Amino acid sequence: MTRATAVRRGAAEVTAPPAPPSNERRLEAYRWMVLARVTDERCLSLQRQGRIGFYAPLSGQEAAQVGCALALRPEDWVFPAYREMAVALVRGASLTEIFDQLIGNARDRIKGRQMPNHFGFRAQNFVVASSPIGTQISQAVGAAMAAQRRRDPIVTVAFFGDGATSSNDFHAGLNFAGVFRTPTVFFCQNNQWAISLPRERQTRSATLAEKAEAYGFPGVVVDGFDLNAVYGAVTEARRRATSGEGPTLIEAQVYRFGPHSTSDDPRRYRTDAQLEAARQQDPVVRLKNELTAAGKLDEALDEKVWASAKEQVAHALEEAESAPPIDPRTVFDDVFAERTPRLEEERRAYDSDPAAGGGR
Amino acid sequence: MTRATAVRRGAAEVTAPPAPPSNERRLEAYRWMVLARVTDERCLSLQRQGRIGFYAPLSGQEAAQVGCALALRPEDWVFPAYREMAVALVRGASLTEIFDQLIGNARDRIKGRQMPNHFGFRAQNFVVASSPIGTQISQAVGAAMAAQRRRDPIVTVAFFGDGATSSNDFHAGLNFAGVFRTPTVFFCQNNQWAISLPRERQTRSATLAEKAEAYGFPGVVVDGFDLNAVYGAVTEARRRATSGEGPTLIEAQVYRFGPHSTSDDPRRYRTDAQLEAARQQDPVVRLKNELTAAGKLDEALDEKVWASAKEQVAHALEEAESAPPIDPRTVFDDVFAERTPRLEEERRAYDSDPAAGGGR
Amino acid sequence: MTEITLVQAVNRGLAEAMRQDPDVLLLGEDIGVNGGVFRATEGLLKEFGAERVIDTPLSETGIVGTAIGMALYGLKPIVEIQFLDFIYPAFDQIVSELSKFRYRSGGQYPCHVVVRAPYGGGVKGGLYHSQSTEAYFAHTAGLKVAIPSTPADAKGLLLTAVHDEDPVIFLEPKRIYRSVTGEVPEGDHRVPFGVARLVREGSDVSLFAYGAMVPPAVEAAETLENEGISAEVIDLRTLVPLDEAAVVASVEKTGRAVIVHEAARTCGFGAELAAVLAEKAFYSLRAPIARVTGYDTPFPYALEQVYLPGAERIAHAVRAVVRAA
Amino acid sequence: MTEITLVQAVNRGLAEAMRQDPDVLLLGEDIGVNGGVFRATEGLLKEFGAERVIDTPLSETGIVGTAIGMALYGLKPIVEIQFLDFIYPAFDQIVSELSKFRYRSGGQYPCHVVVRAPYGGGVKGGLYHSQSTEAYFAHTAGLKVAIPSTPADAKGLLLTAVHDEDPVIFLEPKRIYRSVTGEVPEGDHRVPFGVARLVREGSDVSLFAYGAMVPPAVEAAETLENEGISAEVIDLRTLVPLDEAAVVASVEKTGRAVIVHEAARTCGFGAELAAVLAEKAFYSLRAPIARVTGYDTPFPYALEQVYLPGAERIAHAVRAVVRAA
Ligand SMILES: Cc1ncc(C[n+]2csc(CCOP(=O)(O)OP(=O)(O)O)c2C)c(N)n1
Ligand SMILES: Cc1ncc(C[n+]2csc(CCOP(=O)(O)OP(=O)(O)O)c2C)c(N)n1
Ligand SMILES: [Mg+2]
Numbered sequence A, B: 001m002t003r004a005t006a007v008r009r010g011a012a013e014v015t016a017p018p019a020p021p022s023n024e025r026r027l028e029a030y031r032w033m034v035l036a037r038v039t040d041e042r043c044l045s046l047q048r049q050g051r052i053g054f055y056a057p058l059s060g061q062e063a064a065q066v067g068c069a070l071a072l073r074p075e076d077w078v079f080p081a082y083r084e085m086a087v088a089l090v091r092g093a094s095l096t097e098i099f100d101q102l103i104g105n106a107r108d109r110i111k112g113r114q115m116p117n118h119f120g121f122r123a124q125n126f127v128v129a130s131s132p133i134g135t136q137i138s139q140a141v142g143a144a145m146a147a148q149r150r151r152d153p154i155v156t157v158a159f160f161g162d163g164a165t166s167s168n169d170f171h172a173g174l175n176f177a178g179v180f181r182t183p184t185v186f187f188c189q190n191n192q193w194a195i196s197l198p199r200e201r202q203t204r205s206a207t208l209a210e211k212a213e214a215y216g217f218p219g220v221v222v223d224g225f226d227l228n229a230v231y232g233a234v235t236e237a238r239r240r241a242t243s244g245e246g247p248t249l250i251e252a253q254v255y256r257f258g259p260h261s262t263s264d265d266p267r268r269y270r271t272d273a274q275l276e277a278a279r280q281q282d283p284v285v286r287l288k289n290e291l292t293a294a295g296k297l298d299e300a301l302d303e304k305v306w307a308s309a310k311e312q313v314a315h316a317l318e319e320a321e322s323a324p325p326i327d328p329r330t331v332f333d334d335v336f337a338e339r340t341p342r343l344e345e346e347r348r349a350y351d352s353d354p355a356a357g358g359g360r
Numbered sequence C, D: 001m002t003e004i005t006l007v008q009a010v011n012r013g014l015a016e017a018m019r020q021d022p023d024v025l026l027l028g029e030d031i032g033v034n035g036g037v038f039r040a041t042e043g044l045l046k047e048f049g050a051e052r053v054i055d056t057p058l059s060e061t062g063i064v065g066t067a068i069g070m071a072l073y074g075l076k077p078i079v080e081i082q083f084l085d086f087i088y089p090a091f092d093q094i095v096s097e098l099s100k101f102r103y104r105s106g107g108q109y110p111c112h113v114v115v116r117a118p119y120g121g122g123v124k125g126g127l128y129h130s131q132s133t134e135a136y137f138a139h140t141a142g143l144k145v146a147i148p149s150t151p152a153d154a155k156g157l158l159l160t161a162v163h164d165e166d167p168v169i170f171l172e173p174k175r176i177y178r179s180v181t182g183e184v185p186e187g188d189h190r191v192p193f194g195v196a197r198l199v200r201e202g203s204d205v206s207l208f209a210y211g212a213m214v215p216p217a218v219e220a221a222e223t224l225e226n227e228g229i230s231a232e233v234i235d236l237r238t239l240v241p242l243d244e245a246a247v248v249a250s251v252e253k254t255g256r257a258v259i260v261h262e263a264a265r266t267c268g269f270g271a272e273l274a275a276v277l278a279e280k281a282f283y284s285l286r287a288p289i290a291r292v293t294g295y296d297t298p299f300p301y302a303l304e305q306v307y308l309p310g311a312e313r314i315a316h317a318v319r320a321v322v323r324a325a
């Protein structure tokens, strides 16, 4: 069932992946995956209703995200891209915190500074995301170098997509990781698309995982629809990293079921047939079937799982929507630890006549 | 004798390299290599005498540069780094033009705009070099895409060093070349050093050539001290490129005998023993021995070759040193096709009182 | 002529340029089958084919690097950077290479690439889909910088850019991509570089703006008119070359200047304008020069309307300047 | 105290910072066994070891990207960019990431990296070993920009940078790395940010400069003194934060301003200074504000002395400004 495949043997051997997670762990994973799916769908409709400004769905990538997140420890550091909502949840960010960010209310951990999906949760070692593609990759390597220096037995994980393998920071980050043998897991969710560009036009290498070899460490392809495979590959990569064996690149092959974001219309560049074929591999359904076969899930429990997810979402949304809006004067904060004289001046000007301070 | 080795089989097979160049061609190569060696040594002493401001020697890399240049055609486009003086010579730039640039006199093709070694010769399709490492690599790919569009049966060649494989443009350039299957030869002179950083700390891959595989095309390692091997590998890469089989990365393994540049003191980071070992492989001596063994060279002819080189250098230097200095007002030219009003104003200000226009 | 939007005008400009010259081609992310995330390249793949409308891998470094190589070879590439905020991976190619090729080669290698990028705020794009960093490019010798604020100028400046022999950074104010419409001449319509547009005549104060700041500047001028203040509005159109003559002449007439841009104040293009005026219109100036700009903060998401200069903030600054003298 | 050079002062500042705090470490190209191409890190590998003086692969993207990751984790990395001209591969990390981390995370992730780079012309370095692009960084909200012009300031500003909580671009005027010497306090010597240095008092005109332009400004002032013109010279020391109060006060006293920098004129930092003065010292100004700057061309090799502002060009501009009023 577990299908972590060593594509190439680089600087180190990829040993056989460990045993699949326990049934309890898999049921836990299922709950997270359902919660992510329900949240995702709700967010798409919230955006259509104008209640949030933007959303980038992760549907199709639940097993990849949850499987990876469950294989990590709280003290590990996660460097996400903008699609890793499920990772944030598994690491302990509350759904309400998620909605606070999507709305950008007064309670939002990042103070309404960024577009929806650009989460950051210090308490969960979930470094704040940014939009430029790939930049988090070399940063994750740097944090791993810092952990090495501090002798902290942790790993850093960079999340990124197939498109990001073309970025400058992919090249720089993986090269530094190879040279300094950093405890880093490069977790590439190959969802086959970078907006409208299909994977095969992103690069001519047969797999993305094999790119690791150019940097002297192993790359692994896993079936990203398969929770067990992902969990196994990340567990092994984590073990390698913390035992000083260096970094691993994992390519989790998935498919983006939804649009790139709410600004995107995928019918312009892909066919329904293609999408339907991919949907046959729905990771949520797959895990459900596995758990059912294992006698861990029946229809009644499943209904409860979904109902609970819906309830959690409704509750969190209500909470987030009832929070006050952000104080306009916070716009001048956090540029620096302390405001410079110039920022003080700009803030004073705004304060003295807020009517004239805005964009109306 | 020819040792072009296919390191990996990527998107295409690397076929056996063609027969070595004819004895006549190798004698021609030898003349170029000797000329490059003599020029190189003269330039180092000119810099010490303050007659040129800077120099980056190529000694140790003569076979790589001359072997590659001889395998190309005039209509091919060369994108050099700053160490490719021998390539410029073989492609037809005169020694006088070389010295004009090193001095930055009124006849300098690039009008004294750049430091020594940053040659550019339009007539020889030798694109003007710049200092930032790697930038020429993606440019060479773009020129190849343009040639594809024009249906011109040429190749573009990007020259770069081992250090440049870490650059953004290496990654972007090779990736685009793979995706668009461009007629490009990536010619990496691995001289084992990026200033003080040894090759093995630049990247953890076993060879540089194998990095090509990450982009879906073949990489080849050649003994860069061996003129025949280089000539063979480039000939084959050129054939592949012009027959639509796509790009090739060639790693010519050489050694930098001299300092990185006249600003560098290599004794700070490498031992004499190391250098002496490398010098045993001197490509000029090697080719001399081969030609002697083949009955194409004897001591008398060899002396003539060296004497002629010295004479050419002395003559070219004299010509270049007797050229007038560059007109100061040219500083305002070539920013744009025509000077903007602001540049006109700056030029007028300078003109109206040149004494006040300068940096004194 | 019917009215079209600014982004449609860009689209027509591109099509016109490509019809005129087979050497013109486009490179960018999602510009082909997807027609561009703002639809600026809609329909062009169909008309001109995949050899001329090239969907690239996700690498701005590669896009600009290869475009430079194409330009050196003789083609006329037009590059789309999906958002100006994502141009930085290509910054090295732009400032170290594109801007300096002609100079460093002693004129042997001109390098004519047009780099198009939607820019600016007001679309709820947050930090990375909103920035206005035109000053980086204006400060880089060897680059021209054009910014249209009307559909006619969008097409006209774009065609001038394509026919220019130098690299051009062509910034499209995405906030008014669809909200501003206007008539656009058919065919080879060109608007020269270095000639500012007098949007509205006035005698008490000169308002300088460009891109998406032109409409609020005009709105402010209209409000002020009711208060008895006559504001001239000038749209710079190109920052490099700058129509200094027009800028100076306007202040010689009005005696007062208010400069508007979305970019952060410090070292924004407004600083350059103020410096030009403080040098060349000094004796005509009757009041301090005011700048109405974005704040010296990154671009916020939830509070973008606090950040962005609008008609009220502009009018407020004008009143202060007029009160001053 | 004995006199040391500016580059030695940088070296001592680095050593002091590393002795104070084991979290301080260095990253860069050729900084370890080679001691830096300008020897700014000479001896540090030996004293602090390869874990803290890290020779990196040739990738400024990687250097700054990994330094950011280290800073997020809690270390205090100081990065050396071999020449400012080679910072552009890291520009995305600097302007999109380093400058915005604190803001975009709502204060959760401060990101304190010091980026050191030798900069400026006068060393026969041509286009790519001479540029002065401080304005790019001053225009980027979230970055501080410090530029010493004396050995004491080099050490003092560097230690302040290391103890600051925000990212600092620390630009070292390589032209005077060795030509300027001075006494430098031992130990934890710090020079605060945002406080300009009054280099020379004067009453007729204010000369504003920084970095390697301070010595020619002083030389010009000395020449002018013989002509009966009393020039005040102010060294800005930090462009962000700017000591606006000192700048404005000086012009309130002298009534005239001449701004000097090596960078190209258009949108250089001089534009910002002129804009500040045209707004805040307007009523004190008696003459047009003059800028003495590099030209709007790339930096030339053979003709660098034509390009670079020097004492004569500065004096010439001052005379014109004094003649004017
Ligand atoms: C440097 C940069 N260029 C362009 C963009 C615009 N953009 C946003 S997402 C995206 C595609 C990313 O694809 P991938 O890395 O596969 O991630 P996915 O969205 O599929 O999860 C692009 C081109 C960007 N954000 N950053
Ligand atoms: C982007 C950039 N960073 C740093 C430098 C400074 N520098 C000049 S040459 C060099 C080493 C280049 O090594 P390699 O690519 O192996 O070429 P080689 O000099 O050995 O021929 C460095 C770091 C530069 N020119 N460009
Ligand atoms: Mg993708």
Ligand SMILES: [Mg+2]
Binding pocket: B161, B162, B163, B189, B190, B191, B192, B193, B194, B195
């Ligand atoms: Mg090398």
